[in-house]
Amino acid sequence: MKTGAGILIDSLKELGVEIIFGYPGGAVLPIYDELYEADIKHILVRHEQAAVHAADGYARASGRVGVCLSTSGPGACNLVSGIATANMDSVPVVALTGQVPTEMLGNDAFQESDITGITMPVTKHNFLVKDVKELKRTVKEAFLIAGTGRKGPVLIDLPKDVLTEKINPEDLYSDVPDLKGYKPTYKGHPNQIKKALDLINESKKPVIYAGGGVIAAGASGELVRFAEMFEIPVTTTMMGLGAIPAKHPLNLGMLGMHGTEYANYAITECDLLIAIGARFDDRVTGKIEHFAPDANIIHIDIDPAEIGKNIAVNIPIVGDAGQILADMIERGKPGEQKGTEWTKQVHKWRENHPLKIIDDGKLHPQSVIRKLSEILNGEGIIVSEVGQNQMWAAQHYSFKNPRQWISSGGLGMMGFGFPAAIGAQYARPNEHVVLIAGDGSFQMNIQELGTVAQYRIPVKMVILNNMYLGMVRQWQELFYEKRYSYTDLPEVDFVGIARAYGIPGRKVESADDIEESLRKAIETDGPYLLDFRIEREENVFPMVPAGAGISEMIGKHETDDKGDD
Amino acid sequence: MSQHILGVLVENRSGVLARVSGLFSRRGFNIESLAVGTCESPDMSRITIVAGGDDLHIEQIKKQLNKLIEVIKVTDITERSHVARELALIKVNADPGQARSEIMQIAGIFRAKIIDVGQKTLVVEVTGDCEKIRAIEDLLKPYGITELVRTGVVALQRGESTNPTNK
Numbered sequence: 001m002k003t004g005a006g007i008l009i010d011s012l013k014e015l016g017v018e019i020i021f022g023y024p025g026g027a028v029l030p031i032y033d034e035l036y037e038a039d040i041k042h043i044l045v046r047h048e049q050a051a052v053h054a055a056d057g058y059a060r061a062s063g064r065v066g067v068c069l070s071t072s073g074p075g076a077c078n079l080v081s082g083i084a085t086a087n088m089d090s091v092p093v094v095a096l097t098g099q100v101p102t103e104m105l106g107n108d109a110f111q112e113s114d115i116t117g118i119t120m121p122v123t124k125h126n127f128l129v130k131d132v133k134e135l136k137r138t139v140k141e142a143f144l145i146a147g148t149g150r151k152g153p154v155l156i157d158l159p160k161d162v163l164t165e166k167i168n169p170e171d172l173y174s175d176v177p178d179l180k181g182y183k184p185t186y187k188g189h190p191n192q193i194k195k196a197l198d199l200i201n202e203s204k205k206p207v208i209y210a211g212g213g214v215i216a217a218g219a220s221g222e223l224v225r226f227a228e229m230f231e232i233p234v235t236t237t238m239m240g241l242g243a244i245p246a247k248h249p250l251n252l253g254m255l256g257m258h259g260t261e262y263a264n265y266a267i268t269e270c271d272l273l274i275a276i277g278a279r280f281d282d283r284v285t286g287k288i289e290h291f292a293p294d295a296n297i298i299h300i301d302i303d304p305a306e307i308g309k310n311i312a313v314n315i316p317i318v319g320d321a322g323q324i325l326a327d328m329i330e331r332g333k334p335g336e337q338k339g340t341e342w343t344k345q346v347h348k349w350r351e352n353h354p355l356k357i358i359d360d361g362k363l364h365p366q367s368v369i370r371k372l373s374e375i376l377n378g379e380g381i382i383v384s385e386v387g388q389n390q391m392w393a394a395q396h397y398s399f400k401n402p403r404q405w406i407s408s409g410g411l412g413m414m415g416f417g418f419p420a421a422i423g424a425q426y427a428r429p430n431e432h433v434v435l436i437a438g439d440g441s442f443q444m445n446i447q448e449l450g451t452v453a454q455y456r457i458p459v460k461m462v463i464l465n466n467m468y469l470g471m472v473r474q475w476q477e478l479f480y481e482k483r484y485s486y487t488d489l490p491e492v493d494f495v496g497i498a499r500a501y502g503i504p505g506r507k508v509e510s511a512d513d514i515e516e517s518l519r520k521a522i523e524t525d526g527p528y529l530l531d532f533r534i535e536r537e538e539n540v541f542p543m544v545p546a547g548a549g550i551s552e553m554i555g556k557h558e559t560d561d562k563g564d565d
Numbered sequence: 566m567s568q569h570i571l572g573v574l575v576e577n578r579s580g581v582l583a584r585v586s587g588l589f590s591r592r593g594f595n596i597e598s599l600a601v602g603t604c605e606s607p608d609m610s611r612i613t614i615v616a617g618g619d620d621l622h623i624e625q626i627k628k629q630l631n632k633l634i635e636v637i638k639v640t641d642i643t644e645r646s647h648v649a650r651e652l653a654l655i656k657v658n659a660d661p662g663q664a665r666s667e668i669m670q671i672a673g674i675f676r677a678k679i680i681d682v683g684q685k686t687l688v689v690e691v692t693g694d695c696e697k698i699r700a701i702e703d704l705l706k707p708y709g710i711t712e713l714v715r716t717g718v719v720a721l722q723r724g725e726s727t728n729p730t731n732k
Contacts, residue, residue, distance in 0.1 A: 120584060121591050125634040128580075145634060181576065181637040305628035308621065 004132045004163040005030035007172065008096070009038045011139040017067050019426055020096075021045055021054040021419075025071020026111065027098025030163035043426070043455060046447040048075050050419035052082025053445070055093045057420030060406045061381055062427035063218065065092040065147045072098040073111030076157070077118065081413060084122040086153040088410025089239060090216055092146040093153040094139075095119075101161040102130055116157050124152030132165045137173045144176055149184030150303040151216055184302060188317045188324035196274075196298045196315050197332050203272035203296070205342045206232045209255065209284075212239030212409065213277015213301060219322035220402040223276065224248065226325045229332060233346045235263035237278050238394050239409040246378065246398035252346065253355075256284035257544045258391045261556055262349035264544070267292050268551040269345075275299045277321045280310040281410070290549025300324050353557040355395055356541055363511045365389070365464045365534045369396040371514050372434060372462070375522060380432035381406060381424050385417035385441030388470035391540040393436040415444030421459045422451060432460065432522055439465040439489055446497070452527045453501040460521045461505075461529040463494055466536045474539050478554070498529040505529030568597065569623045570642045570649055570720045573612040576635040577603060584633050585612060594618070594626050598651075598717035609637065613719045642720045649720035652690065653698045654680070658709035659687040668708060675701045686711065694718075 002010070008031060012020075019041045024032045035042050045051045048070040055066030070079050076097040086093040100109040116126045125145050127138050135158075142154040200206060214223050214236075220243045227234045227250050234244050235252040244251045255263035267273065273295040278284070285291040288311060299306075299313040300321055307316040317324055357366045369392050372382075378398040383406040384390040390407055399405050406424055408416040421435040442463050452459055464470075469487040476484050495505040508517045508530060521528040541555025575581045582601055589596050597615040604611040616626055623641065630639045642649070659665040668687055672679055677691035691701050698715065 116580065117583070120580075120587055179634065181631075182634045303632070305625065305632050309625060309628075312621075 001166040002169055003030060003034070004135055004158070004165050004167070005034045007132065007135050007167065007169065008139065008158070008163070009034045009040065010169075011136045012040060012067065013038070015065075015140070015143050017065075019043065019058065020067045020069050021051040021058070021423065022069030023048045023051055023071070023075060025075050025098060027072035027100060027160045028069060028075075028096075028158070028163070030160065031069065031096070031098070031158075042069075043422070043451065045419065045422075046450045047445065048078035049082050049415065050422070050445050050448045050451065052079045052093065052095060053085070053413075053416050053419035054423035054426075055095070056082060056086045056091050056416075057383060057406055057423030058427040059086075059091050059093055059423075060420070061403055061424035063403060064427070065094055065143055066423060067094050067096065069096045070098070071111065072100055072115075073113045076115040077113055080119060080122065081411075082416075083119055083153045083155065085408050085411045085413040085416055087122045087124065089212060089408065090151050091153065092151040094142050094146050095153060095155040097155060097157050098163075099128070099157045099159040102159045103161070105159065115155065119155050122153070123155050124150075126155040126157070128157040128159075129162050130159065132162050132167050133171060133173050135162065135172065137176060140174070140176045141179070144179075145182065149182070150213075185304075185318045186302075186320040186323055188300070188319040188327055190327075192315055192317045193324065193327050193331065196317060197328060199272060199296055199298060199315060200230055200232075200274070200332070205270045206230070206272040206274065207252075207266050207270040208232050208234040208274045208276060209237070209267065209278055210234055210240045210243050210276045211237040211278025214240055214243040214321050215277075215402040217277060217302070217321040218402070219277070219320070219325055220244065222322050222325035222329065226329055229329055231343060232274070233266055233343060235259070235266060237281070237284055237409070238407065240278065241394055241405045242399040242402045245400045250343075252350065254394055256281075256550060257286065258395065258540050258542065259550070260350075260355060260395075261353035261542055261553060262346060264542075264550040264553060265349050265353075266346050268549070270295045273297045275301075276325070277301060279306045285310065286544045286548055286550040286552075290551070356555070356557055357396075361511055363509065363514070363532060363534050365392045365532070365538060366396050367511060368462065368464065368514055368518070368532055368534070369393050369436070372518055373397045375515070375518055376432055376434070380404070380434060381428060383407070383417050383421040383424055383433065383435050385435070385437040385444075386412045386414045387438045387441055387472075388466075388474065388538070388540050389436050389438040389441065389464045391471075392464065395540075414441040418442060418445045418448050418461070422448060422457055425457050425459050433458070434460045434462055437461060437463050438470055439463055439467060439492060439494070440469040442494070443492070449498060449501040449503060453503055456526045458526050461498075461527070462518075462521075463529070463531045464534050465494070465531050466534050466538065467491060468536065470538075471540070473537070477537070477539070478543075479545070494529060494531040503527045503529055505531065507531045507533065509533045566617060566619055568615055568617050568643070570647070570718060571614045571616065571627065571630070572640040572642045572720060572722075573614060573630055573636060574604070574638040575610050575612060576637065577608050577610045578635055581610070581635045582612070584635065585614075585630065588629055588633065589616075589626075592625075592629060594622070598715070600717035600719045613717065615718050640722070642722060645726065646723040647720050648723060649694055649718050650692055651695060651698055651716055651718045652692045653702070653713060653715045655689045655691065655702065655705055655710055656686050656712040657689060657705045658685060658711060660685055664708055668705065671701065671704050677701060
């Protein structure tokens with residue numbers, strides 16, 4: 001005989017779970033009692049929100065399902081923003097929550113919340129297990145749903161009596177039932193693929209717009225081969241960074257609100273747009289009528305609901321990006337390469353309109369990111385918070401590989417980065433994991449210094465400190481006549497706070513110290529905090545103002561004209 | 566902008582209706598009517614949803630519904646030959662005398678039934694498409710409708726063509 005909690009732990013082990021990020025409480029004590037001697041690692045975070053972000057960071061860095069655990073009521077509710085983050089970015093996370101005993105459900109018992117009701121809109125699916133016999137099957141079902149098709153978070157709510165009830169493991173329902181309503185499509189329709197290939201051959205100015213779906217599908221290799229085969233320039237969304245190496249000759253960098261000028265020009269001028277695992281988010285498209293206005297559009301996505309949602313598409317192809325690209329590579333005819341005039345034009349834009357960096361001896365955030373990229377040779381795992389720090393990292397780090405860039409895209413979740421970095425470090429213990437944070441976002445989950453200190457997690461924390469909520473301040477500067485309403489932050493002694501946790505750190509105030517301080521942090525065993533006091537009113541440029549077309553950028557490189565010649 | 570009738574076959578589990586209706590509200594889709602009940606297979610239910618919108622809108626509704634794990638099949642019944650019915654119960658003021666006999670005549674014409682007779686009221690049961698129900702409602706209004714309840718449309722495709730639960 002085994003308790004429900006024991007069954008749960010056995011089921012997780014069977015599914016290959018090695019690590020859980022969690023926080024204990026009354027309703028999940030039976031699980032914690034089992035964890036006391038289980039050979040699953042448990043990381044005690046300092047806030048449940050960090051548990052779900054860490055599981056998310058683990059999943060993004062490893063490609064596997066991340067697992068977090070919280071108690072009922074307040075613990076479960078603290079997971080919500082993290083679950084929503086995973087949902088918006090299609091990250092496979094299984095969230096386990098405690099619940100009051102089934103007989104008390106719905107009675108407003110102590111620490112009760114209807115967490116399945118609360119999380120219905122922000123999960124891919126969720127379960128309330130009312131019968132211990134269902135437990136093993138539900139866990140399997142949850143992992144299957146989270147980790148296949150368009151991936152996403154799944155929550156399992158576990159009433160305390162289900163966890164304590166004893167059952168003979170042979171009496172469990174263990175097979176996942178046929179999920180009649182869940183049949184993801186992986187293979188692209190051959191006719192659609194043929195039509196797409198025809199359109200590619202007819203086009204003169206094609207561009208690929210690749211999103212996070214390429215990385216989720218593990219399709220980066222196919223993307224690069226496909227782009228090379230037809231010689232098509234590639235621009236990626238922020239979520240797609242790393243899908244093609246930054247220095248690849250066909251890579252145009254990021255597009256959209258803070259994309260490169262050349263990516264946005266290429267999108268505006270192209271006659272064929274091939275969207276792969278991307279969802280035409282408003283931060284990418286700008287004003288939708290001005291987005292690829294003259295282009296036919298091929299849209300490859302595993303989620304049929306994304307196709308035609310924001311923009312009309314000529315050729316939809318539903319399926320797995322890797323399989324579809326592999327099919328296209330196989331069926332496409334070599335020697336039909338595109339390019340020449342078009343790729344020459346694109347290269348010219350890239351040469352004439354590079355990302356701006358200022359070389360005036362002052363401490364600029366772009367220089368910090370570029371130097372970091374140089375020191376790590378474009379490798380390592382870069383996790384960002386949300387805001388200016390995120391955009392500078394996205395623009396200036398030269399990513400070489402997928403799953404190297406971890407950032408909250410869809411939800412734009414401040415406080416995500418630090419705990420996600422913890423998860424990423426456990427997913428890939430041999431990599432350098434560097435957190436890029438702002439002083440505002442770092443303070444959103446600063447309590448996780450406790451977790452980092454307790455387990456000596458070697459995350460390097462790079463704070464780009466301008467004593468502002470920088471991105472909001474930038475918008476106030478540009479669109480609200482510099483009325484900096486509640487966006488300035490007082491000076492904080494981050495190094496002192498780190499020291500209180502026993503973590504070494506350094507405040508950096510001069511551009512001359514960037515390289516040395518970064519090297520010192522990276523060479524130090526264990527965690528290290530760097531507090532870079534950057535130029536206070538530095539902006540992220542170029543920028544497409546909300547509601548403008550993506551070629552209507554402000555803060556462009558040299559001139560206001562496109563400099564086509 | 567047109568009205569569509571969607572037949573949605575779902576697994577018969579608790580919370581499914583909340584998922585379906587919640588999806589409509591949070592994505593800004595408007596439900597005009599929704600009727601739900603178990604169907605020929607006890608582990609499934611059939612939901613009939615009437616929703617308005619242009620083609621893109623309806624397409625998006627269908628796709629989003631299909632994303633729900635417990636939704637097995639979504640069929641746009643409007644596009645096919647179908648039968649659609651709604652049931653309404655109408656409580657109407659009917660003093661004994663002239664009014665009462667007039668109401669009974671109207672009910673007869675609409676092939677509606679009188680299912681309750683009170684001292685001063687009648688309850689009329691009427692089945693049909695939305696237009697028929699609107700028509701009888703309009704005719705009964707002058708007598709004073711005190712309560713009215715409608716089930717929402719239920720619909721099936723005509724003939725052999727089915728959306729079966731055993732596939």
